Amino acid sequence: MASKLSSVLAAAKAEDRAALIGYLPAGFPTVDGGIAAVKALIxxxxxxxxxxxxxxDxxxxxxxxxxxxxxxxxGGVKIKDVIRTVAEVADAHPEAAVLVMTYWNPVERYGVARFAADLAAAGGAGCILPDLPVEESGEWRAAAAEHGLDTVFVVAPSSKDARLAEVTAAGSGFVYAAAVMGVTGTRAAVGSMAEDLVARTRATTELPVCVGLGVSNATQAAEVAGFADGVIVGSAFVQRILDADGEPAALDAVRSLAAELAEGVRKR
Structure with missing residues:
Protein backbone atom coordinates (compact mmCIF):
# COMPACT_ATOMS: atom_id res chain seq x y z
CA MET A 1 0.00 0.00 0.00
CA ALA A 2 1.32 3.45 -0.91
CA SER A 3 2.26 5.66 2.02
CA LYS A 4 0.37 8.87 2.74
CA LEU A 5 3.28 10.95 1.44
CA SER A 6 3.64 8.87 -1.74
CA SER A 7 -0.11 9.15 -2.38
CA VAL A 8 -0.12 12.95 -2.02
CA LEU A 9 2.90 13.33 -4.34
CA ALA A 10 1.34 10.93 -6.86
CA ALA A 11 -1.87 12.97 -6.83
CA ALA A 12 0.08 16.12 -7.74
CA LYS A 13 1.87 14.24 -10.52
CA ALA A 14 -1.47 13.00 -11.84
CA GLU A 15 -2.44 16.68 -12.20
CA ASP A 16 0.77 17.15 -14.24
CA ARG A 17 2.33 19.51 -11.73
CA ALA A 18 4.93 19.64 -9.02
CA ALA A 19 3.86 19.36 -5.39
CA LEU A 20 4.17 22.36 -3.08
CA ILE A 21 5.86 21.58 0.25
CA GLY A 22 5.84 24.21 3.00
CA TYR A 23 7.95 24.35 6.17
CA LEU A 24 7.41 26.09 9.51
CA PRO A 25 8.89 25.33 12.93
CA ALA A 26 6.55 24.16 15.69
CA GLY A 27 6.07 26.62 18.53
CA PHE A 28 6.58 29.66 16.30
CA PRO A 29 5.48 32.25 17.19
CA THR A 30 3.68 30.23 19.90
CA VAL A 31 2.53 26.61 19.97
CA ASP A 32 -1.09 27.52 19.14
CA GLY A 33 0.02 30.20 16.68
CA GLY A 34 2.32 27.69 15.00
CA ILE A 35 -0.48 25.15 14.61
CA ALA A 36 -2.68 27.81 13.00
CA ALA A 37 0.17 28.87 10.70
CA VAL A 38 0.86 25.32 9.46
CA LYS A 39 -2.87 24.88 8.79
CA ALA A 40 -2.77 28.17 6.84
CA LEU A 41 -0.03 26.72 4.58
CA ILE A 42 -2.39 23.91 3.57
CA ASP A 57 22.15 24.52 17.00
CA GLY A 75 8.70 30.02 24.45
CA GLY A 76 9.44 26.61 25.93
CA VAL A 77 8.50 24.38 22.98
CA LYS A 78 8.96 20.65 23.66
CA ILE A 79 8.78 17.53 21.51
CA LYS A 80 5.24 16.90 22.82
CA ASP A 81 4.27 20.28 21.30
CA VAL A 82 5.74 19.22 17.96
CA ILE A 83 3.73 15.97 18.08
CA ARG A 84 0.61 17.95 19.06
CA THR A 85 1.17 20.29 16.11
CA VAL A 86 1.34 17.30 13.75
CA ALA A 87 -1.79 15.77 15.30
CA GLU A 88 -3.92 18.91 15.07
CA VAL A 89 -2.82 19.69 11.51
CA ALA A 90 -3.25 16.09 10.30
CA ASP A 91 -6.69 15.92 11.92
CA ALA A 92 -7.83 19.20 10.37
CA HIS A 93 -6.36 18.46 6.92
CA PRO A 94 -6.40 14.74 6.10
CA GLU A 95 -5.81 15.62 2.45
CA ALA A 96 -2.23 16.77 3.18
CA ALA A 97 0.85 14.83 4.29
CA VAL A 98 2.42 16.13 7.51
CA LEU A 99 6.14 15.49 8.07
CA VAL A 100 8.52 16.38 10.87
CA MET A 101 11.85 17.95 9.91
CA THR A 102 14.35 17.38 12.69
CA TYR A 103 17.99 17.02 13.54
CA TRP A 104 18.87 13.59 14.86
CA ASN A 105 19.93 14.44 18.42
CA PRO A 106 16.42 15.22 19.81
CA VAL A 107 15.02 12.01 18.32
CA GLU A 108 17.78 9.92 19.85
CA ARG A 109 17.28 11.55 23.26
CA TYR A 110 13.48 11.08 23.11
CA GLY A 111 13.89 7.43 22.11
CA VAL A 112 13.87 6.26 18.51
CA ALA A 113 11.04 3.72 18.81
CA ARG A 114 8.99 6.09 20.98
CA PHE A 115 9.40 8.99 18.55
CA ALA A 116 8.31 6.87 15.57
CA ALA A 117 5.32 5.49 17.49
CA ASP A 118 4.20 8.91 18.73
CA LEU A 119 4.62 10.54 15.32
CA ALA A 120 2.59 7.80 13.62
CA ALA A 121 -0.11 7.94 16.30
CA ALA A 122 -0.41 11.69 15.68
CA GLY A 123 -1.09 11.08 11.99
CA GLY A 124 2.39 12.05 10.82
CA ALA A 125 3.51 10.74 7.43
CA GLY A 126 7.26 10.64 8.03
CA CYS A 127 10.46 12.42 8.92
CA ILE A 128 13.13 14.46 7.17
CA LEU A 129 16.47 13.91 8.90
CA PRO A 130 19.04 16.24 7.32
CA ASP A 131 21.99 15.34 9.54
CA LEU A 132 21.49 11.58 9.98
CA PRO A 133 24.04 9.66 7.87
CA VAL A 134 22.47 6.82 5.90
CA GLU A 135 25.05 4.44 7.39
CA GLU A 136 23.77 5.18 10.90
CA SER A 137 20.06 5.22 10.05
CA GLY A 138 19.19 1.54 10.44
CA GLU A 139 17.53 1.78 13.84
CA TRP A 140 15.40 4.74 12.78
CA ARG A 141 14.40 3.24 9.43
CA ALA A 142 13.31 0.00 11.10
CA ALA A 143 11.17 1.92 13.61
CA ALA A 144 9.75 4.15 10.87
CA ALA A 145 8.89 1.20 8.63
CA GLU A 146 7.15 -0.56 11.52
CA HIS A 147 4.82 2.45 11.85
CA GLY A 148 4.36 3.18 8.13
CA LEU A 149 6.47 6.36 8.21
CA ASP A 150 8.60 7.56 5.34
CA THR A 151 12.23 8.60 5.84
CA VAL A 152 13.40 11.47 3.65
CA PHE A 153 17.13 12.04 3.23
CA VAL A 154 18.85 15.13 1.86
CA VAL A 155 21.27 15.18 -1.08
CA ALA A 156 23.45 18.12 -2.08
CA PRO A 157 25.14 19.33 -5.28
CA SER A 158 28.44 18.04 -3.87
CA SER A 159 27.10 14.47 -3.61
CA LYS A 160 28.89 12.10 -5.98
CA ASP A 161 26.77 9.75 -8.10
CA ALA A 162 27.69 6.67 -6.03
CA ARG A 163 26.69 8.51 -2.87
CA LEU A 164 23.37 9.58 -4.42
CA ALA A 165 22.62 5.92 -5.13
CA GLU A 166 23.34 4.95 -1.49
CA VAL A 167 21.13 7.73 -0.12
CA THR A 168 18.20 7.17 -2.46
CA ALA A 169 18.26 3.40 -1.86
CA ALA A 170 17.83 4.02 1.87
CA GLY A 171 15.15 6.71 1.69
CA SER A 172 11.43 6.66 0.99
CA GLY A 173 8.66 9.15 0.19
CA PHE A 174 10.85 11.55 -1.75
CA VAL A 175 14.44 12.72 -2.00
CA TYR A 176 15.16 16.24 -0.69
CA ALA A 177 17.57 17.89 -3.13
CA ALA A 178 19.29 20.94 -1.64
CA ALA A 179 19.46 23.45 -4.49
CA VAL A 180 22.66 25.09 -3.29
CA MET A 181 25.62 24.41 -1.09
CA GLY A 182 24.97 26.25 2.16
CA VAL A 183 22.23 26.96 4.65
CA THR A 184 18.52 27.61 4.18
CA GLY A 185 17.31 31.06 3.20
CA THR A 186 15.58 32.92 0.40
CA ARG A 187 17.76 33.85 -2.56
CA ALA A 188 17.51 36.14 -5.56
CA ALA A 189 18.04 33.16 -7.86
CA VAL A 190 17.67 29.43 -7.36
CA GLY A 191 21.00 27.70 -7.85
CA SER A 192 21.78 26.44 -11.34
CA MET A 193 23.20 23.30 -9.70
CA ALA A 194 19.70 22.22 -8.71
CA GLU A 195 18.59 21.01 -12.14
CA ASP A 196 21.76 18.96 -12.59
CA LEU A 197 21.35 17.47 -9.11
CA VAL A 198 17.75 16.47 -9.84
CA ALA A 199 18.79 14.76 -13.08
CA ARG A 200 21.65 12.89 -11.35
CA THR A 201 19.39 11.88 -8.47
CA ARG A 202 16.63 10.66 -10.79
CA ALA A 203 19.16 8.40 -12.51
CA THR A 204 19.44 6.44 -9.24
CA THR A 205 15.83 6.18 -8.08
CA GLU A 206 12.11 6.07 -8.89
CA LEU A 207 11.37 8.30 -5.88
CA PRO A 208 10.12 11.83 -6.53
CA VAL A 209 12.87 14.45 -6.22
CA CYS A 210 11.87 17.68 -4.49
CA VAL A 211 14.00 20.81 -4.38
CA GLY A 212 14.45 23.15 -1.44
CA LEU A 213 16.68 26.01 -0.27
CA GLY A 214 16.09 29.39 -1.82
CA VAL A 215 12.58 29.46 -3.34
CA SER A 216 10.61 32.51 -2.21
CA ASN A 217 8.21 33.55 -4.98
CA ALA A 218 5.93 32.19 -7.70
CA THR A 219 8.44 32.78 -10.50
CA GLN A 220 11.11 30.73 -8.74
CA ALA A 221 8.52 28.08 -7.83
CA ALA A 222 7.53 27.76 -11.50
CA GLU A 223 11.19 27.54 -12.53
CA VAL A 224 11.93 24.71 -10.07
CA ALA A 225 8.62 22.98 -10.87
CA GLY A 226 9.85 22.76 -14.46
CA PHE A 227 12.44 20.15 -13.51
CA ALA A 228 11.54 18.83 -10.03
CA ASP A 229 8.68 16.77 -8.61
CA GLY A 230 8.19 19.12 -5.69
CA VAL A 231 9.10 22.64 -4.58
CA ILE A 232 10.03 23.13 -0.92
CA VAL A 233 9.65 26.56 0.71
CA GLY A 234 10.55 27.41 4.31
CA SER A 235 12.40 30.65 5.02
CA ALA A 236 10.00 32.75 2.92
CA PHE A 237 7.06 31.59 5.07
CA VAL A 238 8.98 32.21 8.29
CA GLN A 239 9.92 35.70 7.10
CA ARG A 240 6.27 36.53 6.40
CA ILE A 241 5.41 35.68 10.01
CA LEU A 242 8.38 37.65 11.37
CA ASP A 243 7.32 40.69 9.32
CA ALA A 244 3.62 40.51 10.20
CA ASP A 245 1.94 42.77 12.72
CA GLY A 246 0.06 40.27 14.87
CA GLU A 247 -1.26 36.75 14.37
CA PRO A 248 -4.20 37.41 12.01
CA ALA A 249 -1.87 39.31 9.66
CA ALA A 250 0.71 36.51 9.90
CA LEU A 251 -1.84 33.86 8.96
CA ASP A 252 -3.08 35.95 6.04
CA ALA A 253 0.51 36.46 4.89
CA VAL A 254 1.48 32.78 4.85
CA ARG A 255 -1.84 31.76 3.32
CA SER A 256 -1.45 34.27 0.48
CA LEU A 257 2.20 33.30 -0.15
CA ALA A 258 1.18 29.63 -0.29
CA ALA A 259 -1.55 30.52 -2.82
CA GLU A 260 0.96 32.47 -4.93
CA LEU A 261 3.46 29.58 -4.85
CA ALA A 262 0.71 27.02 -5.57
CA GLU A 263 -0.15 29.02 -8.69
CA GLY A 264 3.55 29.05 -9.57
CA VAL A 265 3.98 25.26 -9.45
CA ARG A 266 0.99 24.93 -11.78
CA LYS A 267 2.56 27.27 -14.36
CA ARG A 268 5.70 25.27 -14.97
Missing part, protein backbone atom coordinates in the same frame (compact mmCIF):
# COMPACT_ATOMS: atom_id res chain seq x y z
CA UNK A 43 -5.36 26.26 3.22
CA UNK A 44 -3.24 28.35 0.85
CA UNK A 45 -2.32 25.38 -1.32
CA UNK A 46 0.54 23.32 0.17
CA UNK A 47 0.22 19.59 -0.54
CA UNK A 48 2.78 18.58 2.07
CA UNK A 49 3.90 20.41 5.21
CA UNK A 50 7.10 20.00 7.21
CA UNK A 51 6.78 20.79 10.91
CA UNK A 52 10.22 21.76 12.16
CA UNK A 53 11.45 20.53 15.53
CA UNK A 54 13.28 23.62 16.86
CA UNK A 55 16.93 23.02 17.72
CA UNK A 56 19.44 25.13 19.62
CA UNK A 58 20.41 24.26 13.62
CA UNK A 59 23.59 23.92 11.56
CA UNK A 60 21.87 23.67 8.17
CA UNK A 61 19.49 26.57 8.73
CA UNK A 62 20.08 30.21 7.89
CA UNK A 63 19.40 33.28 10.00
CA UNK A 64 15.64 33.44 9.34
CA UNK A 65 14.87 29.91 10.56
CA UNK A 66 17.39 30.25 13.38
CA UNK A 67 15.45 33.31 14.57
CA UNK A 68 12.17 31.36 14.50
CA UNK A 69 13.74 28.39 16.32
CA UNK A 70 15.07 30.76 18.97
CA UNK A 71 11.61 32.29 19.49
CA UNK A 72 10.07 28.80 19.79
CA UNK A 73 12.73 27.57 22.22
CA UNK A 74 12.46 30.68 24.39
Missing amino acids: EGGCDVVEVGLPHS PVLDGAVIQTADDIALR
Whole structure:
Protein backbone atom coordinates (compact mmCIF):
# COMPACT_ATOMS: atom_id res chain seq x y z
CA MET A 1 0.00 0.00 0.00
CA ALA A 2 1.32 3.45 -0.91
CA SER A 3 2.26 5.66 2.02
CA LYS A 4 0.37 8.87 2.74
CA LEU A 5 3.28 10.95 1.44
CA SER A 6 3.64 8.87 -1.74
CA SER A 7 -0.11 9.15 -2.38
CA VAL A 8 -0.12 12.95 -2.02
CA LEU A 9 2.90 13.33 -4.34
CA ALA A 10 1.34 10.93 -6.86
CA ALA A 11 -1.87 12.97 -6.83
CA ALA A 12 0.08 16.12 -7.74
CA LYS A 13 1.87 14.24 -10.52
CA ALA A 14 -1.47 13.00 -11.84
CA GLU A 15 -2.44 16.68 -12.20
CA ASP A 16 0.77 17.15 -14.24
CA ARG A 17 2.33 19.51 -11.73
CA ALA A 18 4.93 19.64 -9.02
CA ALA A 19 3.86 19.36 -5.39
CA LEU A 20 4.17 22.36 -3.08
CA ILE A 21 5.86 21.58 0.25
CA GLY A 22 5.84 24.21 3.00
CA TYR A 23 7.95 24.35 6.17
CA LEU A 24 7.41 26.09 9.51
CA PRO A 25 8.89 25.33 12.93
CA ALA A 26 6.55 24.16 15.69
CA GLY A 27 6.07 26.62 18.53
CA PHE A 28 6.58 29.66 16.30
CA PRO A 29 5.48 32.25 17.19
CA THR A 30 3.68 30.23 19.90
CA VAL A 31 2.53 26.61 19.97
CA ASP A 32 -1.09 27.52 19.14
CA GLY A 33 0.02 30.20 16.68
CA GLY A 34 2.32 27.69 15.00
CA ILE A 35 -0.48 25.15 14.61
CA ALA A 36 -2.68 27.81 13.00
CA ALA A 37 0.17 28.87 10.70
CA VAL A 38 0.86 25.32 9.46
CA LYS A 39 -2.87 24.88 8.79
CA ALA A 40 -2.77 28.17 6.84
CA LEU A 41 -0.03 26.72 4.58
CA ILE A 42 -2.39 23.91 3.57
CA GLU A 43 -5.36 26.26 3.22
CA GLY A 44 -3.24 28.35 0.85
CA GLY A 45 -2.32 25.38 -1.32
CA CYS A 46 0.54 23.32 0.17
CA ASP A 47 0.22 19.59 -0.54
CA VAL A 48 2.78 18.58 2.07
CA VAL A 49 3.90 20.41 5.21
CA GLU A 50 7.10 20.00 7.21
CA VAL A 51 6.78 20.79 10.91
CA GLY A 52 10.22 21.76 12.16
CA LEU A 53 11.45 20.53 15.53
CA PRO A 54 13.28 23.62 16.86
CA HIS A 55 16.93 23.02 17.72
CA SER A 56 19.44 25.13 19.62
CA ASP A 57 22.15 24.52 17.00
CA PRO A 58 20.41 24.26 13.62
CA VAL A 59 23.59 23.92 11.56
CA LEU A 60 21.87 23.67 8.17
CA ASP A 61 19.49 26.57 8.73
CA GLY A 62 20.08 30.21 7.89
CA ALA A 63 19.40 33.28 10.00
CA VAL A 64 15.64 33.44 9.34
CA ILE A 65 14.87 29.91 10.56
CA GLN A 66 17.39 30.25 13.38
CA THR A 67 15.45 33.31 14.57
CA ALA A 68 12.17 31.36 14.50
CA ASP A 69 13.74 28.39 16.32
CA ASP A 70 15.07 30.76 18.97
CA ILE A 71 11.61 32.29 19.49
CA ALA A 72 10.07 28.80 19.79
CA LEU A 73 12.73 27.57 22.22
CA ARG A 74 12.46 30.68 24.39
CA GLY A 75 8.70 30.02 24.45
CA GLY A 76 9.44 26.61 25.93
CA VAL A 77 8.50 24.38 22.98
CA LYS A 78 8.96 20.65 23.66
CA ILE A 79 8.78 17.53 21.51
CA LYS A 80 5.24 16.90 22.82
CA ASP A 81 4.27 20.28 21.30
CA VAL A 82 5.74 19.22 17.96
CA ILE A 83 3.73 15.97 18.08
CA ARG A 84 0.61 17.95 19.06
CA THR A 85 1.17 20.29 16.11
CA VAL A 86 1.34 17.30 13.75
CA ALA A 87 -1.79 15.77 15.30
CA GLU A 88 -3.92 18.91 15.07
CA VAL A 89 -2.82 19.69 11.51
CA ALA A 90 -3.25 16.09 10.30
CA ASP A 91 -6.69 15.92 11.92
CA ALA A 92 -7.83 19.20 10.37
CA HIS A 93 -6.36 18.46 6.92
CA PRO A 94 -6.40 14.74 6.10
CA GLU A 95 -5.81 15.62 2.45
CA ALA A 96 -2.23 16.77 3.18
CA ALA A 97 0.85 14.83 4.29
CA VAL A 98 2.42 16.13 7.51
CA LEU A 99 6.14 15.49 8.07
CA VAL A 100 8.52 16.38 10.87
CA MET A 101 11.85 17.95 9.91
CA THR A 102 14.35 17.38 12.69
CA TYR A 103 17.99 17.02 13.54
CA TRP A 104 18.87 13.59 14.86
CA ASN A 105 19.93 14.44 18.42
CA PRO A 106 16.42 15.22 19.81
CA VAL A 107 15.02 12.01 18.32
CA GLU A 108 17.78 9.92 19.85
CA ARG A 109 17.28 11.55 23.26
CA TYR A 110 13.48 11.08 23.11
CA GLY A 111 13.89 7.43 22.11
CA VAL A 112 13.87 6.26 18.51
CA ALA A 113 11.04 3.72 18.81
CA ARG A 114 8.99 6.09 20.98
CA PHE A 115 9.40 8.99 18.55
CA ALA A 116 8.31 6.87 15.57
CA ALA A 117 5.32 5.49 17.49
CA ASP A 118 4.20 8.91 18.73
CA LEU A 119 4.62 10.54 15.32
CA ALA A 120 2.59 7.80 13.62
CA ALA A 121 -0.11 7.94 16.30
CA ALA A 122 -0.41 11.69 15.68
CA GLY A 123 -1.09 11.08 11.99
CA GLY A 124 2.39 12.05 10.82
CA ALA A 125 3.51 10.74 7.43
CA GLY A 126 7.26 10.64 8.03
CA CYS A 127 10.46 12.42 8.92
CA ILE A 128 13.13 14.46 7.17
CA LEU A 129 16.47 13.91 8.90
CA PRO A 130 19.04 16.24 7.32
CA ASP A 131 21.99 15.34 9.54
CA LEU A 132 21.49 11.58 9.98
CA PRO A 133 24.04 9.66 7.87
CA VAL A 134 22.47 6.82 5.90
CA GLU A 135 25.05 4.44 7.39
CA GLU A 136 23.77 5.18 10.90
CA SER A 137 20.06 5.22 10.05
CA GLY A 138 19.19 1.54 10.44
CA GLU A 139 17.53 1.78 13.84
CA TRP A 140 15.40 4.74 12.78
CA ARG A 141 14.40 3.24 9.43
CA ALA A 142 13.31 0.00 11.10
CA ALA A 143 11.17 1.92 13.61
CA ALA A 144 9.75 4.15 10.87
CA ALA A 145 8.89 1.20 8.63
CA GLU A 146 7.15 -0.56 11.52
CA HIS A 147 4.82 2.45 11.85
CA GLY A 148 4.36 3.18 8.13
CA LEU A 149 6.47 6.36 8.21
CA ASP A 150 8.60 7.56 5.34
CA THR A 151 12.23 8.60 5.84
CA VAL A 152 13.40 11.47 3.65
CA PHE A 153 17.13 12.04 3.23
CA VAL A 154 18.85 15.13 1.86
CA VAL A 155 21.27 15.18 -1.08
CA ALA A 156 23.45 18.12 -2.08
CA PRO A 157 25.14 19.33 -5.28
CA SER A 158 28.44 18.04 -3.87
CA SER A 159 27.10 14.47 -3.61
CA LYS A 160 28.89 12.10 -5.98
CA ASP A 161 26.77 9.75 -8.10
CA ALA A 162 27.69 6.67 -6.03
CA ARG A 163 26.69 8.51 -2.87
CA LEU A 164 23.37 9.58 -4.42
CA ALA A 165 22.62 5.92 -5.13
CA GLU A 166 23.34 4.95 -1.49
CA VAL A 167 21.13 7.73 -0.12
CA THR A 168 18.20 7.17 -2.46
CA ALA A 169 18.26 3.40 -1.86
CA ALA A 170 17.83 4.02 1.87
CA GLY A 171 15.15 6.71 1.69
CA SER A 172 11.43 6.66 0.99
CA GLY A 173 8.66 9.15 0.19
CA PHE A 174 10.85 11.55 -1.75
CA VAL A 175 14.44 12.72 -2.00
CA TYR A 176 15.16 16.24 -0.69
CA ALA A 177 17.57 17.89 -3.13
CA ALA A 178 19.29 20.94 -1.64
CA ALA A 179 19.46 23.45 -4.49
CA VAL A 180 22.66 25.09 -3.29
CA MET A 181 25.62 24.41 -1.09
CA GLY A 182 24.97 26.25 2.16
CA VAL A 183 22.23 26.96 4.65
CA THR A 184 18.52 27.61 4.18
CA GLY A 185 17.31 31.06 3.20
CA THR A 186 15.58 32.92 0.40
CA ARG A 187 17.76 33.85 -2.56
CA ALA A 188 17.51 36.14 -5.56
CA ALA A 189 18.04 33.16 -7.86
CA VAL A 190 17.67 29.43 -7.36
CA GLY A 191 21.00 27.70 -7.85
CA SER A 192 21.78 26.44 -11.34
CA MET A 193 23.20 23.30 -9.70
CA ALA A 194 19.70 22.22 -8.71
CA GLU A 195 18.59 21.01 -12.14
CA ASP A 196 21.76 18.96 -12.59
CA LEU A 197 21.35 17.47 -9.11
CA VAL A 198 17.75 16.47 -9.84
CA ALA A 199 18.79 14.76 -13.08
CA ARG A 200 21.65 12.89 -11.35
CA THR A 201 19.39 11.88 -8.47
CA ARG A 202 16.63 10.66 -10.79
CA ALA A 203 19.16 8.40 -12.51
CA THR A 204 19.44 6.44 -9.24
CA THR A 205 15.83 6.18 -8.08
CA GLU A 206 12.11 6.07 -8.89
CA LEU A 207 11.37 8.30 -5.88
CA PRO A 208 10.12 11.83 -6.53
CA VAL A 209 12.87 14.45 -6.22
CA CYS A 210 11.87 17.68 -4.49
CA VAL A 211 14.00 20.81 -4.38
CA GLY A 212 14.45 23.15 -1.44
CA LEU A 213 16.68 26.01 -0.27
CA GLY A 214 16.09 29.39 -1.82
CA VAL A 215 12.58 29.46 -3.34
CA SER A 216 10.61 32.51 -2.21
CA ASN A 217 8.21 33.55 -4.98
CA ALA A 218 5.93 32.19 -7.70
CA THR A 219 8.44 32.78 -10.50
CA GLN A 220 11.11 30.73 -8.74
CA ALA A 221 8.52 28.08 -7.83
CA ALA A 222 7.53 27.76 -11.50
CA GLU A 223 11.19 27.54 -12.53
CA VAL A 224 11.93 24.71 -10.07
CA ALA A 225 8.62 22.98 -10.87
CA GLY A 226 9.85 22.76 -14.46
CA PHE A 227 12.44 20.15 -13.51
CA ALA A 228 11.54 18.83 -10.03
CA ASP A 229 8.68 16.77 -8.61
CA GLY A 230 8.19 19.12 -5.69
CA VAL A 231 9.10 22.64 -4.58
CA ILE A 232 10.03 23.13 -0.92
CA VAL A 233 9.65 26.56 0.71
CA GLY A 234 10.55 27.41 4.31
CA SER A 235 12.40 30.65 5.02
CA ALA A 236 10.00 32.75 2.92
CA PHE A 237 7.06 31.59 5.07
CA VAL A 238 8.98 32.21 8.29
CA GLN A 239 9.92 35.70 7.10
CA ARG A 240 6.27 36.53 6.40
CA ILE A 241 5.41 35.68 10.01
CA LEU A 242 8.38 37.65 11.37
CA ASP A 243 7.32 40.69 9.32
CA ALA A 244 3.62 40.51 10.20
CA ASP A 245 1.94 42.77 12.72
CA GLY A 246 0.06 40.27 14.87
CA GLU A 247 -1.26 36.75 14.37
CA PRO A 248 -4.20 37.41 12.01
CA ALA A 249 -1.87 39.31 9.66
CA ALA A 250 0.71 36.51 9.90
CA LEU A 251 -1.84 33.86 8.96
CA ASP A 252 -3.08 35.95 6.04
CA ALA A 253 0.51 36.46 4.89
CA VAL A 254 1.48 32.78 4.85
CA ARG A 255 -1.84 31.76 3.32
CA SER A 256 -1.45 34.27 0.48
CA LEU A 257 2.20 33.30 -0.15
CA ALA A 258 1.18 29.63 -0.29
CA ALA A 259 -1.55 30.52 -2.82
CA GLU A 260 0.96 32.47 -4.93
CA LEU A 261 3.46 29.58 -4.85
CA ALA A 262 0.71 27.02 -5.57
CA GLU A 263 -0.15 29.02 -8.69
CA GLY A 264 3.55 29.05 -9.57
CA VAL A 265 3.98 25.26 -9.45
CA ARG A 266 0.99 24.93 -11.78
CA LYS A 267 2.56 27.27 -14.36
CA ARG A 268 5.70 25.27 -14.97
